[in-house]
Amino acid sequence: MDILLSGSFDDAERDAWRAELQDALPEARWHLTATPENAGLITAAVVANPLPGSLQGLPNLRLIQSLWAGVDRLLNDPTLPDVPVARMVDPAMSAAMAETALWATLSLHRRFYAYAQQQHAREWQQLPQRRADEIQVTLLGTGQMGRACAMRLLALGYRMTGWNLRGGTLEGLPLEHGMDALWPLLARSDIVINLLPLTAQTSELLDQRFFNALRPGAGLVNLARGGHLVEADLLRALASAQVSHAVLDVFRNEPLPSDHPFWSHPQVTVLPHVAAATDMRSAARIVVQNLRALRDAQPLSDLVERSRGY
Template sequence: MSILLVSRGRDVSPWIDAIQSERPDLEVRVYPDTAPKEDITFAISWNHPLGVFKEFPNLKCIASMGAGVDHILKDPELPENVVITRVTDEHLTNDMATFTTAVVLNYMRGLSAYKAAENESHWQPKPYLRQRDFTVGVMGMGVLGAEAAMQLKKLGFSVQGWAKSHKNIEAIPVYAGADELDYFLATSHVLICLLPLTPETANILNKTTFEKLPEGAYVINVARGEHLVEEDLLEMLDKGQLAGASLDVFRTEPLPKEHPFWEHPKIDVTPHIASVTNPASAAKQILQNYDRLTMGEPLINIVSRTKGY
């Protein structure tokens, strides 16, 4: 049996090194070098060419290289009998939580505005916020969202969450479903999107959502670019309904040089670096599933195709 790496636009050499460091005798193939295809039972994937997995008659599992699986599930020709798994890694989780905390702190103290002033040699102290002055709302209370919320709570922020179903997280109220979304939005002065990308959550960061936030709210998107309706964000920023936004993910990546987000004074852009999978760490977890598959044992971190996460 062989492991197949399938990834467009990503250097997979760190993954090869990580896997071979753990299992020197395990054969690793990189798409399109897949012959013989009958030997492939396990694939590790990110942004694969659609329809490619139907070429492998003995494929049993597709493991995402990261926490997200929308790049796999969007394939209409995905084999029905193949199990899909995701990475749940403490490094990924902590990286996301520290990044979102840094962005909230930057918003609270207005540091981006001072950087702009520095570029113009302009000295102008401004009032700033404190933790008690606003509430942070986290959309998506899975592993990443829950940890982000808890880290902010430990720093003294008022934090609340929203999810598809109710969650029991100590000291953090979590609202659930469409019936409780409006109240959650109306009381969230900073909105962090950490939702999985599903048909239900695509385009959820839209004009209707933004209008339900308090006037002058701040939006942080570290989930997927497809969550955000870009034109609606620009309109709400220009009208003053939103005070600003921090965006780490985009519909097109890299973000085109001519995109209006680059020059907008109320938008901070980062190049999808909020939480980056460490191949050395993730490979250990993925290989556990490879071993389980080989021995006929149940896999871990299985994704529900129905839920999309």
């Protein structure tokens, strides 16, 4: 089995991925580039935001396996071959995302960001403290990561509601769907956590209309994609105190430019896209399960529906 490893890696990261994957599937031949000599042999590509056009010219390609959970950049490549695409669904990554969501929610609920500012100002002031069951947390996106976050937060007693575009059910979590349901839900939300996939329907969802619909003083946690957020609209919402604090892990331009106002804004906490880093050890095992399924003509896991964008 010949497999192409392609992505926006630096050399050290690429070599680490190759070593991990080769250990997990030693019987395969791993290629770092497609050449005229090997292009006809390659049957699968394991990718992490590969350069547009880099998967062309592989006549026997049968699977594109992403190392990342998000596939929006991959699907936006007009030259992407018409073969199945699988995204990364890793319980280890979901657990890490749930930890970040839990930390951000607790910090917003218990005013820890405000206390950090008070420490900087050497100000001693005890702020009002609410119970978890008095805090309405709205979770946008109820996929694997969203579900992991919901279970952690429900266990601490938060009042939670999930929202997505298409509906469905999630045990233990009230769920609403569709744009008409979003606006009244925001009006009763104290904290909103965004874990939606980035699609044409969700791009720039976090805009002025969204912020105006929120309960005044709500907190925002964006752990999904920078393309969901209209940054200028968030700055206006922070200035008016419609949003009290924003925890942002993802940005339209990464790394975040050094002159960006988010860096120094007292009501913004910036993370460098670390809410749920891919764990090479667990991810390699998941990739290999799909590669062996492909080899053995078995069903593939976590395939992307291109029409949905995820």
